[in-house]
Amino acid sequence: MTSDFETQWRLYRRAEVRLPRVRRISPPAPPAAPRRVGGLVELLSRGLYDAVVLDAWGVLNLGDAPIPAARAAFAALRASGLPLRVLSNDAGSDAPQSAARHARRGFDVRPEEIVYGLDLMAPTLETLGVAPEECALIAPRPAPRAEHTARMCDLSDPRADVARALVLLSSVGYDDATHERLRGLLRAQPRPLLVCNPDIVSPEPVGSAIEPGYYAHALAEELGIEPIFLGKPFPGVYARLLEGMPGLARERILCVGDTLHTDVLGGAVAGMHTLLVESGFFRGQDLEARCAEAGITPTWLSAHL
Numbered sequence: 179m180t181s182d183f184e185t186q187w188r189l190y191r192r193a194e195v196r197l198p199r200v201r202r203i204s205p206p207a208p209p210a211a212p213r214r215v216g217g218l219v220e221l222l223s224r225g226l227y228d229a230v231v232l233d234a235w236g237v238l239n240l241g242d243a244p245i246p247a248a249r250a251a252f253a254a255l256r257a258s259g260l261p262l263r264v265l266s267n268d269a270g271s272d273a274p275q276s277a278a279r280h281a282r283r284g285f286d287v288r289p290e291e292i293v294y295g296l297d298l299m300a301p302t303l304e305t306l307g308v309a310p311e312e313c314a315l316i317a318p319r320p321a322p323r324a325e326h327t328a329r330m331c332d333l334s335d336p337r338a339d340v341a342r343a344l345v346l347l348s349s350v351g352y353d354d355a356t357h358e359r360l361r362g363l364l365r366a367q368p369r370p371l372l373v374c375n376p377d378i379v380s381p382e383p384v385g386s387a388i389e390p391g392y393y394a395h396a397l398a399e400e401l402g403i404e405p406i407f408l409g410k411p412f413p414g415v416y417a418r419l420l421e422g423m424p425g426l427a428r429e430r431i432l433c434v435g436d437t438l439h440t441d442v443l444g445g446a447v448a449g450m451h452t453l454l455v456e457s458g459f460f461r462g463q464d465l466e467a468r469c470a471e472a473g474i475t476p477t478w479l480s481a482h483l
């Protein structure tokens with residue numbers, strides 16, 4: 179793995195076979211080409227939207243550093259009084275911890291405004307009929323959602339051999355030995371692999387970090403397994419998001435993000451409008467060309483939030 183953009187882009191393109199298909203959906207019909215705007219403030223002034231859904235990494239912050247232009251846009255969004263949500267693929271934190279980090283960076287996000295793919299972990303296990311005690315967890319301890327994860331064994335625990343499901347939350351501390359162990363368990367006994375952060379990479383102030391989706395897609399390619407992805411761009415997290423905003427028409431909701439294959443694809447498949455910003459994954463790239471290449475078209479493009 180490398181922090182080289184082309185390599186990361188190819189990984190997202192290769193993963194498309196496992197992602198939702200944007201062309202199947204309507205409304206709104208995907209625009210033929212995205213339109214350039216100055217940012218969220220310009221769109222707010224046009225009165226096009228009744229709610230805004232923000233990605234965090236690459237939109238509000240890079241690593242721990244706030245993106246300066248995002249602060250003013252976020253303040254304008256707050257001043258507008260529109261409902262806002264932060265839709266996050268972070269599966270390493272509980273909402274109060276995330277909200278505290280956002281506050282430190284200058285964004286007053288309330289815990290109840292954050293929606294995670296991780297929120298779907300417990301309901302998905304319940305649907306599978308698997309108890310937390312029957313799961314092996316891949317995440318640093320203490321892990322978020324302690325009421326469930328504290329009851330899961332670690333991957334290194336012999337009980338993981340007979341775990342009925344494997345739950346991948348975080349790539350922090352994930353090394354070659356982790357990957358070998360996970361691969362060995364899936365080979366020995368195929369079983370559900372829940373991936374609560376489908377991202378392949380996330381942008382840092384310099385370079386990028388490898389995220390759980392990277393390992394999950396690699397295992398899917400190698401072993402022919404079908405990981406259960408919980409988070410953007412998969413539909414479950416959008417259903418949960420919309421449940422929490424009753425009465426809002428989805429075509430009046432704007433999803434803002436810095437990646438095509440998570441934020442824009444997921445928002446479009448869910449029937450919402452999308453704004454792709456250049457301040458994260460696509461730093462220094464030709465956005466129009468990348469959108470055309472992938473066939474994923476946001477409604478809007480801008481340099482930053």
Ligand SMILES: [Mg+2]
Nearest residue numbers: 233235236436
């Ligand atoms: Mg992002």
